[in-house]
Amino acid sequence: MASRSLTTTLAAAFAGTTLAVFALVGSVLYFALDREVKQQDDLDIVLIARHTRRLAQELATLDDLRNHADRLTSQVLGNTALSMQIRDAGQQVLVEHNAESIADPASPSPALSRRVGATQRITQSDIAEWHTSRDVPVRGLAADAALRDGTPVTMIIARNMTDRLRLLDYYRDRLYWAGLAGVLLAFLMSWMLVRESLRPLREIARTAGTVTVDRLGTPIEVENVPNELAALIASLNLMFGRLHDGFQRLSQYTADLAHDMRTPLGNLRGATEVVLARPRSADEYQAALASNLEECDRISRMIESVLFLARAEHPQFVARLGDLDAEKELAHIADYFEGLADDAGVHLHTTGHAQLRADAELFRRAVGNLLANALRYTPRGGDITLSAGESPDAVRVIVANQGAPIAPELLERIFDRFYRVDPSRKRETNTSGSTGLGLAIVRTIMDLHGGRAHAESDEASTRFILTFPKAFHSKSP
Template sequence: MAGRSLTTTLALAFAGTTIAVFALVGSVLYFALERQVTHQDDDEIVLAARHTRRLANELRSFDDVRAHADRLTSQVLGNTALSMDVRDSDGNMLSSHNTADGATSMLAPLVATQRVAQAERITDTAIVETQQGSRMPVRGLATDALLADGSAVTIVIARDMTDRWLLLDHYRDRLYGAGFGGMLLAFLMSWMLVHESLRPLRELAAHAAAITVDRLHAHMKIDDAPRELAVVIASLNAMLDRLAGGFQRMSQYTADLAHDMRTPLANLRGSTEVALARPRGVEEYQALLESNLEECERLSRMIESVLFLARAEHPQFVTHMKTLDAHAELARVADYFEGIADDAGVKVRVLDARRIDNKTNSENESETSGSAFRADAELFRRAVSNLLANAIRHTPRGGKITLSAQPERAAESLRVSVANEGSHIDPSALERVFDRFYRADPARRTAPAGPASTGLGLAIVRTIMELHGGSAFAESDETGTRFILLFPLKRK
């Protein structure tokens, strides 16, 4: 099922944010306007009540109140929403204005309990609000006033809030309209902006869709790409470079493997066809079987090396690390290759670097324990064996091979060296000699000395060093070639 559109999702998010902001701002403005209008009306009610009470205090009797009713009601003239009535202590109406809508009568239940006494100051805190049924609310207050003869009257000032509610309702409706319109506008503008902003991403997707195995070298390039997307493009291009290199190495590896396996298979088939061409003696068949056995062993070593490299590249490959004596391990490997070296006419010598270290710096020996280091014994022996076998193959008869191990000056790594006398390797080939099936000199593959090469020995050496967190490199000059392994030393 297809996911939601990112453009639509972001546009809806922006629209939702806009309507939320509009709702917040509109609510603040609405309630601010309501408070301002209410405060203004309350001030008008308070002023009218104060002036009316002051005028009533100047009248002498109820008759004066009736006679000067116009003077009292003049305080609420000019505002049709205001109404007033003046009653005696028995509730009889003495004067009234604009009471047809019953605004003052709605406040009557509150007069007995919440009216302002003559001695009290009239403030907006005395204003009450009431509502009957579906009618608009009425705000107002009641206050006592003493006439000159000592009689008390009650003055009720009320304001019908219908016009204010209609004003606020109209204002609220406008806010709703503005908010809804702003949301639609924000959605449309956000959709267009996001759609345009995501254009480089669509172009990137189109470029990625056009990349195939045959076009891994084609880099993605987007004109005017934003900085955030430029990082992604750079990462994708770097990934494509790695994939292209991996495919190239895999293709080369497959071709080399097929080529190297074809040679022993061709030898097996050719020698067998020749043997079957006519009847032969027992000795000839025995020689054929021995030759075929050598080719089978060569294929077996090649397959074993390929399987080792495949397992070593797995993240869960397990190494059994322990403390080893490099000199003792080198001596063990040299003893194993003694017969092969004698057949090839070369001498293998293990240089005891510990004695040199004892003469030059005894303190250094105590810190590093001479040639002690931590490594997987089997893998270390295999790496040195591969280097020694390679050296035997390429050392002329009568030559000499030297094995040595000694700490580096800073004692941060152990340097294991396999040096042999032989032909010089071109500097351009030194970095590639550890590649799988790579040979600096194709003629060497037919070298009679030493065991037959599978073309994977040095590649296995490099893989073993990577498993140990070390490195492997080669040096070559006119005096010979040196393969060097650097094992890291961990101080306690």
């Protein structure tokens, strides 16, 4: 698709609007002038016809009419466009002035066909319009009058409209040229104004074009920006800020992933090199292979967690929701971890009941990750409690464990990928190969359910709280 200039498009739109306005205003003025001119001329014709009728009615005979012809024609003197004819009953011309503007008496005339009776009042509605045999435009009227002896005569008063039409044509041409000049001026001025108005937008485009991955944190700054573009700049800066944070997290995530995978790989390599340094017994080889298998399991769990997070963040990932009994689910999860809890010397408790809507597999994984995390940090002889509670708009599932409290500034960060709190809280005897992704997976699962995962910690216990909204509906698979 061919590109087009926004400046030219807007300027053309303004010019078109100006043309439409000029055409409308010019048409109104033109027709108003035409109507005003005709009304004024028609009024003059009516007044002349009325006065001429009164003069004729004062005359006794046709001879008197001929003898006083100058008195009658004086009504149209001084204006060469006005014409007069007075005819008898046989349509013979008795008096005339500028008769070339009136049709031949032998030919029918619109004015004669609608002439006003001798006793009727002459008005502007009696005016007729026609063209003479020479194609001269004429407006006029015909009216009957009776002399004192009762002899009927017909008066024709007409006006040659040629000068009026020339005036209207001249006025129309002036409107055309004024409209054309106005459109051109409007186009040029609007083009310059639009171009100047879009200058901040060009500055924004130029500045945005210099943004690279290394400069995502650099904000767009343009002076004298209109309010409409200020909102655009603010949105772009927010977008670049989010992209910058995303790239930073991705970079940190990649570095953390490489670091965490390097540890088990280093352990594998080191153990293998030690075993191969000299001949070993079968038991030693078996112990080395078992150690390597544990490291392989740790790498597998890490890869599985990374793949889950990647799939969960994909737009097409769907959580299959169903109605769950939280009490039964928590009891099932506790039974699954009972053996690990006994080995760690930790007591598991479940309490509360609630009905929630969630993906069963994801729910078990989230609570299982929290329980595994609690087992790692709960001292021997401590207690871990799994509880569920229900409110009008949400269901809360809590995993609480005894142990050293977490600093308030770290409570939100513990859900970040590969983040671990102070090493003093980690008991190696209870660890089962943490990948640093368990709590990150919990937060992702809660995001999929439209809920929230957060932690609270004090001297009494550390509590991980999962809040499931009751009104949430997942996408259909």
